[in-house]
Amino acid sequence: MLHARRPPSVYSQDDPLNYVLRPPEAETEAERRARVEAEQEAKRVSDSIDEELRQDKRNYDRSKQDVRLLLLGQAESGKSTLQKQFQLMYNPDSLDNERASWRMVVYFNMARSVKRILDVLEAHGDVFEDDSADRSDVSSYEHSPVRRVTGELLGGRDGSPEQAGPSTGPSTQPSGYPALPGTPNTLSDSQKEIATLRLRLSPLVAAEATLGDRLSGGVRVSGSGRGGVYVRRGWQIRSGGRSGSALQQRGRKSLGTGSTQSDLTRTSISEEGTPGLPGPAEIVEDIGRLLDGSRDDVKTLWNSDIVRRMIKKRRLRLEEWSEFFLLAIDRVAAKDYVPSTDDILHARIQTMGVAEHTFDVPLHGKAVSWHLYDVGGARGQRHTWVPYFDEANAIIFVAPVSAFDQYLEEDPRTNRIDDSLQLFTQICANPLLKHIHLVLFLNKTDVLQAKLDSGLKVNKYITSFGERPNDFDTVVNYFRAHFLQVHRKNNERKRVLYTHLTSVVDIKATRSIIANVRDSIFRDYLKSAALV
Numbered sequence: 001m002l003h004a005r006r007p008p009s010v011y012s013q014d015d016p017l018n019y020v021l022r023p024p025e026a027e028t029e030a031e032r033r034a035r036v037e038a039e040q041e042a043k044r045v046s047d048s049i050d051e052e053l054r055q056d057k058r059n060y061d062r063s064k065q066d067v068r069l070l071l072l073g074q075a076e077s078g079k080s081t082l083q084k085q086f087q088l089m090y091n092p093d094s095l096d097n098e099r100a101s102w103r104m105v106v107y108f109n110m111a112r113s114v115k116r117i118l119d120v121l122e123a124h125g126d127v128f129e130d131d132s133a134d135r136s137d138v139s140s141y142e143h144s145p146v147r148r149v150t151g152e153l154l155g156g157r158d159g160s161p162e163q164a165g166p167s168t169g170p171s172t173q174p175s176g177y178p179a180l181p182g183t184p185n186t187l188s189d190s191q192k193e194i195a196t197l198r199l200r201l202s203p204l205v206a207a208e209a210t211l212g213d214r215l216s217g218g219v220r221v222s223g224s225g226r227g228g229v230y231v232r233r234g235w236q237i238r239s240g241g242r243s244g245s246a247l248q249q250r251g252r253k254s255l256g257t258g259s260t261q262s263d264l265t266r267t268s269i270s271e272e273g274t275p276g277l278p279g280p281a282e283i284v285e286d287i288g289r290l291l292d293g294s295r296d297d298v299k300t301l302w303n304s305d306i307v308r309r310m311i312k313k314r315r316l317r318l319e320e321w322s323e324f325f326l327l328a329i330d331r332v333a334a335k336d337y338v339p340s341t342d343d344i345l346h347a348r349i350q351t352m353g354v355a356e357h358t359f360d361v362p363l364h365g366k367a368v369s370w371h372l373y374d375v376g377g378a379r380g381q382r383h384t385w386v387p388y389f390d391e392a393n394a395i396i397f398v399a400p401v402s403a404f405d406q407y408l409e410e411d412p413r414t415n416r417i418d419d420s421l422q423l424f425t426q427i428c429a430n431p432l433l434k435h436i437h438l439v440l441f442l443n444k445t446d447v448l449q450a451k452l453d454s455g456l457k458v459n460k461y462i463t464s465f466g467e468r469p470n471d472f473d474t475v476v477n478y479f480r481a482h483f484l485q486v487h488r489k490n491n492e493r494k495r496v497l498y499t500h501l502t503s504v505v506d507i508k509a510t511r512s513i514i515a516n517v518r519d520s521i522f523r524d525y526l527k528s529a530a531l532v
């Protein structure tokens with residue numbers, strides 16, 4: 001029997017699958033076209049799945065080559081400011097996208113400064129007592145039954161610190177000053193003026209709490225200092241801006257402490273605002289108007305005789321950013337105010353948990369992804385760092401050398417330089433971090449210079465400094481020597497410690513230091529890549 005020749009077809013009748021898939025024998029032209037289209041669509045989907053899988057593999061291979069850089073250091077050391085400098089250098093568009101949200105932070109900083117001034121004045125009965133006792137050395141803390149247990153590494157004074165921590169509100173500390181003198185009838189003109197300003201500025205003072213709640217999403221963090229406002233992932237959206245492009249905040253299992261980070265990093269539920277309540281843009285506009293209406297009062301308060309004298313005598317101590325913004329009140333209170341890059345660098349908001357920022361950094365014509373982990377530095381935040389240790393390639397440890405006369409907000413018995421040294425000891429000694437590229441930033445050198453210029457004596461706070469000259473070079477070298485000693489004692493692997501004197505609010509100087517750090521990290525990176 002003659003077998004009919006099979007029609008030429010891609011569908012082999014020997015293959016059962018192809019047999020099933022073969023075109024119907026009596027296919028009309030319209031059916032054929034529909035079938036071909038469906039086959040093409042199926043192929044397109046299949047190809048795109050293949051491409052996704054290939055891309056995942058490429059991403060995985062690439063992420064193994066990513067650089068992971070941890071920014072570590074105590075609270076207020078300048079880690080987030082340094083992160084902003086990286087962002088400015090490698091992803092400036094994302095900083096521009098966030099610019100609007102920084103307006104709320106600047107207003108918050110302004111309201112907080114005014115509140116702080118008024119609180120301190122109130123604790124002194126709105127009077128400047130020009131007595132001979134130098135109260136800058138005899139703070140309320142001395143009257144406290146708690147004795148200071150600091151100075152282990154530096155030989156600090158076991159006496160009483162000056163006012164405990166710059167943002168420690170007098171309302172939370174026994175002031176040690178006389179009770180408010182007199183009744184309203186016996187108030188001096190200056191007291192009356194301050195009382196009037198306090199009344200007129202009360203809406204601005206009240207705005208501090210509103211803005212703080214808004215920025216933190218209502219989250220309170222216990223054990224991390226008093227009255228701190230912490231922000232986590234997505235805060236830019238809550239404050240009227242877009243989130244910086246490659247910013248994430250991740251929850252990971254904690255390795256060392258058994259605790260988890262999820263409470264600290266859980267995404268806020270209502271970041272865009274609650275229906276019926278004012279949105280971030282409205283809040284910012286309202287407070288902008290309030291600030292505009294209060295600017296003369298803020299200036300009068302800032303320039304008042306009592307405030308000037310209390311600052312001079314160090315009975316009123318403000319953070320560096322307070323002065324920066326108070327001096328810029330006209331610009332900040334103006335309608336349509338948009339924060340400048342300098343404003344963003346000076347704006348202060350505490351980091352909660354660990355925030356990851358990703359940038360592409362060029363290396364020999366190819367982009368390498370850098371993941372920057374900006375951590376919260378307060379004591380209550382430090383356990384959240386540990387899960388990031390095992391994957392890190394490099395650390396920048398930021399230590400503010402200006403802080404020799406300050407004490408931890410979260411533990412007013414501990415001198416801040418001592419805390420930095422203790423923390424640096426833990427980092428140098430940690431087995432997970434022994435092989436990691438280590439960079440030390442001795443930061444806030446501009447603030448240190450200003451403090452020394454104003455006549456502040458280091459040996460008043462750190463007895464081991466002794467009778468050395470109280471000049472910038474001697475002081476910086478003294479602190480540097482202590483950090484180097486900590487490193488030397490914990491350096492079995494003979495790793496290099498790269499040290500830089502920095503002021504990370506200075507854009508130009510920080511750019512060149514970042515370039516230097518990048519090159520040294522890449523040198524190690526290429527060396528380890530060559531070994532793989």
Ligand SMILES: Nc1nc2c(ncn2[C@@H]2O[C@H](COP(=O)(O)OP(=O)(O)OP(=O)(O)O)[C@@H](O)[C@H]2O)c(=O)[nH]1
Pocket residue numbers: 073074075076077078079080081082320321345346347348349350351352375376377378443444445446447502503504505506
């Ligand atoms: N003048 C001056 N101010 C600085 C310098 N570095 C940081 N600051 C300011 O110090 C404040 C605190 O800096 P941050 O970068 O927020 O500190 P942080 O280490 O991230 O603090 P946490 O998030 O609480 O751990 C900000 O207002 C900065 O503008 C510096 O070198 N010089």
Ligand SMILES: [Mg+2]
Pocket residue numbers: 079080081349350351374375376377
């Ligand atoms: Mg921070």
